[in-house]
Amino acid sequence: MEAHDGHVIPALVTTKGSFVPVLSPENCGIDILDNGRTIRDFLDSKIKERGSADNEEPFYVASLDSILERHLRWRTNLPRVTPFYAVKCNNDASVLRMMSALDTGFDCASKVEIQLMLSLGVTPDKIIYAHTTKPLSHIKYACTHGVDMMTFDSEEELLKISLSHAKAKLVLRIAVDDSASKIRLSLKFGARLESVGKLLGRAGELGLEVIGVSFHVGSGCTGSLAFKQAIADARRVFDMGNLLGFQMSLLDIGGGFSGREDCQVAFEEFSEVINGALEEFFPPDSGVQIIAEPGRYYVDSAFTLAANVIAKRVITDDMDEHNDGKDNCPDRTMMYYLNDGVYGSLSCLINDAAHTQVEPYLNRVVESSEQRYRSVIWGPTCDSFDKVTDSCWIPELHVGDWLLIDNMGAYSICLSTDFNGFERAHIYPVVTAETWHTLNLS
The missing domain is CATH 3.20.20.10 (Alanine racemase)
Structure with a gap:
């Protein structure tokens, strides 16, 4: 089977003389994105599915x-x-x-x-x-x-x-x-x-x-x-x-x-x-x-992590005479706690010198007019070392919201632990129908 650029992409390997599929929905739990569905559509559907099932565990979407x-x-x-x-x-x-x-x-x-x-x-x-x-x-x-x-x-x-x-x-x-x-x-x-x-x-x-x-x-x-x-x-x-x-x-x-x-x-x-x-x-x-x-x-770049906001604190400077206590005061610092951190999927922040910074973003469109706050994002464990980012400027989040982090495929799942009993993120491999047929693996 030829890919779009003419390179031959073999779909099968041989084992003891017989041809066997090396990749299939059955042996890898792959979701095929058909009818124009995108990875973002898949992320949205999984987040909605978790919400209805009262399940806030973190997960990855892996793009084949x-x-x-x-x-x-x-x-x-x-x-x-x-x-x-x-x-x-x-x-x-x-x-x-x-x-x-x-x-x-x-x-x-x-x-x-x-x-x-x-x-x-x-x-x-x-x-x-x-x-x-x-x-x-x-x-x-x-x-x-x-x-x-x-x-x-x-x-x-x-x-x-x-x-x-x-x-x-x-x-x-x-x-x-x-x-x-x-x-x-x-x-x-x-x-x-x-x-x-x-x-x-x-x-x-x-x-x-x-x-x-x-x-x-x-x-x-x-x-x-x-x-x-x-x-x-x-x-x-x-x-x-x-x-x-x-x-x-x-x-x-x-x-x-x-x-x-x-x-x-x-x-x-x-x-x-x-x-x-x-x-x-x-x-x-x-x-x-x-x-x-x-x-x-x-x-x-193939893996995106989705993590849930499980807790929140608001820090205000009571000594600031300009702080009138209103919700839209830009002097507030927001502290969010995710259900994944540096002992889990984000261990790359401390164990991989080539990946020392992440940029979490909201699972929705952010309007330019929305007030942004300095936000500190923590992982879920009891350790104060478990900090995802020290300062990012994002709109206010609420418990139950989801944050997404791109570029999470390298030295992440292989270094993850279940410290404090927090579960490792589940992985959902996805592939578009076009690529699936290109590989001739269906």
Whole structure:
């Protein structure tokens, strides 16, 4: 089946020779938006449904259309780079099945993530075990289940792999300049260039197969030239490996791509720099396979969170002689308490340095003439650390109203807890009828 831009979008995967659907309303609880219904219509209907059922629990709406649009944009701008979706970013079943339907690979960081992808019918060759500090039992599990491609960055890791998975296809992760990123992963992972020769030599002594190089410029990268330097560094390592007799055939350029439209550097700018560097250091006739590990790029903008106002306080300055106590006094500070916060869906505010601010908005049209008040929004728990935003200017809300927050797909549900007994937000995957038929999944 061809998408609108001509790219082929596979709808099925094979398991033991038979074709099986990887995505369906039955296995993912997907709602199909037909008859011109929009995501906003769906949100409104769910909020109305919850109101009639006396249910104010928070929920997400996940747009599979958004994920498809991101994928087509990737294929257009980075045609040589195969995405291996980072499972850690968002492991919702509908997301993983959608990525599988789009025929991407998967970046897994643990035994459980590998188990999950295999259970969904993903074949082992579509998985890279992209963690350089792996528990021995996890390496053994990967070996038993045919997951051969994995990363390393130290001699100790090579020793573990030689004992537990001697036939592994190894990818050497190098440290690169990630000073332009909000989350600097090279502080924790990656071999320095000066130690690469020794590591490659040790791999050879152990009889291990090294097939390529990986790096990660860091999450929330704000400088596209970081990719050019990292690709140039990878070329140097390739040359070292080839001289030592390794058949170097894979380059993994990692992640660091934003999924938001308001990011500092556009995806197209990153793509232009990456394509230019690949042309210079790894031209098509080099025969090198190029992969990447995008996570937030695919899912960040696909998820919208709906949270309910469960409590409210009004703070007034009694010492202000101009405060006449009227409801429309702009000196009032409104304090609202939602049923989701930093221990739940909004944990990204404290755990994800690339996502430190959210912009809640009302689930209705706000007239320009409406009085706005400085509002502090809190989460539901007993902890005063559970603050969503310190100051936003919105019209007055009432208990039972709903606030919406966009761009909530990355590092949200995977980091959520049920602290204080507050339930995790339910997820409603939706897809338009047009996209459903484009994917040929009905």
